[in-house]
Structures are given as C-alpha cells and as structure tokens.
Amino acid sequence: MASGFDRPVVPTRFLSLHKRRRIAGALAELCTEQGYRTVTVAQVCSRAHVARATYYELFRNMDEVFLATVEAGMGETGQLVEDACLASSGGFQERLRAGLAALLDSVSRRPEMAWVCLVEAPAVVPLGFERHDAAIRHYAGLIQKAAPPAARPPRAAAESVVGGLAAVIRMRVQQGEAAELPALLPELSHFVLVSLHDRFSRTRTPRKTGRAG
Amino acid sequence: MTARDRPPISSYRLPRGRHRLPRELVAENHRWRLIGAAAEVMAESGYAGATSKAVARRAGVSAGTFYEHFDDLDACLLATCEMAADSLSDLAAAACTGGGEWPQRLRAAVEAALEYAASEPAFSGLLGFEASGGVAAIATARERLLLRLAGLLCAGRELRLETAGELPPRLELHLLAGAFSVVSARLAEGEVERLASFGGELTEILALPYRRSAVGARR
Numbered sequence: 298m299a300s301g302f303d304r305p306v307v308p309t310r311f312l313s314l315h316k317r318r319r320i321a322g323a324l325a326e327l328c329t330e331q332g333y334r335t336v337t338v339a340q341v342c343s344r345a346h347v348a349r350a351t352y353y354e355l356f357r358n359m360d361e362v363f364l365a366t367v368e369a370g371m372g373e374t375g376q377l378v379e380d381a382c383l384a385s386s387g388g389f390q391e392r393l394r395a396g397l398a399a400l401l402d403s404v405s406r407r408p409e410m411a412w413v414c415l416v417e418a419p420a421v422v423p424l425g426f427e428r429h430d431a432a433i434r435h436y437a438g439l440i441q442k443a444a445p446p447a448a449r450p451p452r453a454a455a456e457s458v459v460g461g462l463a464a465v466i467r468m469r470v471q472q473g474e475a476a477e478l479p480a481l482l483p484e485l486s487h488f489v490l491v492s493l494h495d496r497f498s499r500t501r502t503p504r505k506t507g508r509a510g
Numbered sequence: 511m512t513a514r515d516r517p518p519i520s521s522y523r524l525p526r527g528r529h530r531l532p533r534e535l536v537a538e539n540h541r542w543r544l545i546g547a548a549a550e551v552m553a554e555s556g557y558a559g560a561t562s563k564a565v566a567r568r569a570g571v572s573a574g575t576f577y578e579h580f581d582d583l584d585a586c587l588l589a590t591c592e593m594a595a596d597s598l599s600d601l602a603a604a605a606c607t608g609g610g611e612w613p614q615r616l617r618a619a620v621e622a623a624l625e626y627a628a629s630e631p632a633f634s635g636l637l638g639f640e641a642s643g644g645v646a647a648i649a650t651a652r653e654r655l656l657l658r659l660a661g662l663l664c665a666g667r668e669l670r671l672e673t674a675g676e677l678p679p680r681l682e683l684h685l686l687a688g689a690f691s692v693v694s695a696r697l698a699e700g701e702v703e704r705l706a707s708f709g710g711e712l713t714e715i716l717a718l719p720y721r722r723s724a725v726g727a728r729r
Contacts, residue, residue: 332644333643334558412644420556420557420642421556421643426698430695453692453708456695457689457691457715458688460689460691460692460695461686461687461689462684463687464688464690464691468649471644488678488681488684491677491719492681492684492685492718494718
C-alpha cells in the first residue's frame with residue numbers, strides 16, 4: 298500500500314481463520330443469490346477479497362468450502378440455541394420458548410447462512426444431507442432432554458417436530474421472509490407443545506401474546 | 511406393479527425403426543419417459559448433477575425433443591414433482607374414504623403414502639425436503655402437496671371438545687412437514703423395506719394433537 302502506515306502484524310493463524318470465514322460468508326451470499334450449483338471459484342474469491350491462490354491454500358474444492366460454511370452456520374446457531382435453553386431457569390415450556398426464540402432470531406439475522414444450511418445442504422448428498430440430519434437429531438435430543446421424564450417424547454416424535462420447524466423456517470427463508478420468523482414464536486412453540494404430549498396440549502398460549510400470522 | 515419389479519420408466523422405449531404410431535402417442539411416450547428419467551437422474555445424482563442433457567440421454571430422446579416438452583430443466587422437474595405429488599395425495603385421499611373411525615382412516619392414509627414411498631423411491635424422493643436445494647419449482651410442488659394433505663388431516667379437529675383449547679392455525683402443515691422429514695431421513699438411511707412398519711408410529715405422531723384423551727378429560 299502506498300500509505301505511510303506500517304501494516305499491523307497479525308498472526309498467520311488468525312489471518313487464515315479470518316479468510317476462511319470470509320470465504321464461507323461469500324459463498325453463503327452467492328448461494329442465496331444464485332444457487333450453489335452455479336457459484337464459481339472466481340466469484341467467491343472476488344466477493345471474499347482473497348486471491349485465488351489463497352483460496353486453494355485453504356480449500357481443495359468448492360464442496361469443502363460449502364461444508365465448512367454449513368458447519369460454521371449449524372455450529373453457531375446450535376450453540377446459541379443450547380445456551381438459551383440452559384440460561385432459562387424455567388420449566389420445559391420456558392426452555393423450549395427460549396431455545397426456539399434463539400433459533401428464529403439467529404435465522405432472521407443471518408438468512409444467507411440459513412439458506413445454505415437448510416435449503417441447499419440437504420440436497421448436497423451425502424455430506425450436506427448427513428450434516429442436516431445430524432442437526433435435526435441434535436435438536437430432537439435437546440427437546441427430549443428438556444422434557445419432564447413423564448412426558449418425554451419418543452425419538453421419532455421429537456425428530457418429527459424438529460423436522461416440522463425446519464420446514465417452516467426453510468419455507469420462509471426460501472421465500473425471502475426470514476425477517477418475519479421471530480414473530481412466529483407463539484405459533485411455533487404452541488405447535489411443538491400440542492405435538493409432543495397430551496399434557497402440554499391443554500396449556501394454552503397466553504392470549505395477550507396473540508398469534509402471529 | 512412397483513419400482514422393484516418393473517424396469518425403470520425411462521426405458522419404456524418405442525419400437526426401433528420406422529413405425530406408424532400416431533404423433534400424439536409418440537409425444538406422450540416421450541414426455542412420460544422424460545419425467546421418469548428426471549426422477550431417476552435426481553435420485554442418482556441430485557440437482558447438482560441433473561442437467562436437461564442428462565435427463566434426455568437417460569430417456570433416450572434427443573435434446574431437441576426435451577425442449578419440445580419442457581422449457582428447461584426446472585419445468586421438467588416441476589412436472590415430475592407434480593406427478594409424484596398427485597400420485598401420493600390421490601392414494602392418501604382414496605385410503606381416507608374407506609370406512610372406520612377417523613384414526614383408522616388416518617392410519618390407512620399413512621400406510622398408503624408409505625407404500626407409495628417404498629415402491630416409487632425415485633419419485634417419492636422428490637417430495638422429501640432434501641430434493642429442492644433451492645429449486646423453486648420443487649418447493650412449490652411440495653407446498654401444494656402439503657396443503658392438499660392438510661385438508662385431509664384437519665378433519666381431526668372435529669374430534670376435539672370445545673373446551674380443549676385452540677390448536678395453532680397451521681398445525682396440519684407443520685405436522686405433515688415433520689412427518690415428511692422423518693420419512694426422508696429413514697429413506698436416506700436405506701430403510702425402504704422397513705418403512706411399512708413405521709405406519710403405526712407415524713399415525714400416532716400425526717394424531718396426537720387431536721386425541722380425545724388430550725381434550726380436557728381432567729379439566
């Protein structure tokens with residue numbers, strides 16, 4: 298650079314981590330705009346502001362970038378949801394609500410990551426599909442663990458509920474309506490409760506929260 | 511006849527050489543083969559590997575013939591998904607008209623759907639959430655299917671007592687989407703043969719929000 302400033306010294310490891318994240322972010326944006334299968338290396342490099350050589354130092358091919366992006370998105374959201382569940386001191390319903398709120402909030406803030414994780418990943422067989430499936434199982438496990446022992450749902454029921462939530466989120470993301478997801482919290486937590494156990498189905502959602510539509 | 515005991519649809523070729531078959535019949539046969547080929551190509555290589563050329567080659571027709579029937583790959587996929595969706599919802603609806611109480615009819619519909627999924631894995635694979643990969647045509651066809659099935663399932667609401675509290679407005683859509691997700695995951699794990707034995711559990715999942723016992727016996 299022609300400026301008189303010295304370049305700051307940044308550790309290489311940090312730099313390459315930062316570049317990996319930039320590349321992943323660029324791929325996520327491009328996927329949302331045009332679909333994964335048409336994204337080129339040149340597009341990713343120019344969007345992420347990295348040299349093609351740097352790209353190939355960090356990744357062997359586009360699928361590797363794709364999976365790293367899925368992993369980053371799933372990991373980040375999963376952590377937020379788990380933290381929210383743990384931070385809630387209430388019973389099952391409060392925890393569920395807290396976790397679901399964190400999930401919807403995370404998706405609405407980064408719709409391009411949700412696009413990669415929920416819309417594109419399952420279609421990238423086998424690894425993307427498996428990662429998606431693992432996430433469904435993980436969330437189903439969280440629900441099972443949080444439920445009181447007397448009302449613990451069987452695995453298939455918990456996975457089905459999570460699959461239903463994933464489908465709602467996927468549909469909204471696909472229609473470019475991710476921003477509206479947090480408003481669906483009352484309806485979706487009500488859906489989870491009535492789907493899981495008789496016990497919860499008698500509990501109405503408080504009227505004043507209304508029902509988002 | 512199921513997919514397991516018949517040759518793939520894409521191979522339903524007409525006799526070689528000159529023939530006097532009417533044009534409409536030939537066109538119908540081409541379209542049918544292209545739709546079968548699209549399902550087979552998607553099942554084998556996913557959307558990432560699907561091209562109109564690959565579909566035409568699999569069907570044994572020229573690229574020109576492909577474009578006589580469909581504007582592009584997505585149009586062909588939409589027709590393919592709609593065919594799968596129609597088959598599935600017709601089978602489920604027919605099973606629902608059988609006699610018995612609502613839970614028995616639901617069970618019959620679920621079993622009919624599972625049987626279709628097991629016998630036509632290439633077509634039913636297109637109805638799973640994993641197929642779309644951002645393809646609007648596939649997502650649209652699936653959404654329409656969910657709406658049709660939701661229309662059948664919501665008959666369960668009449669079973670509930672008035673005191674039971676409201677159900678979420680789009681409950682049926684969400685329940686069904688969840689059921690599709692579970693079945694997709696099982697199919698991906700290669701549990702095609704055991705799918706039929708899943709009918710009871712799946713019926714239970716779909717019926718639970720409507721159960722009589724759930725509705726205020728102890729209110």
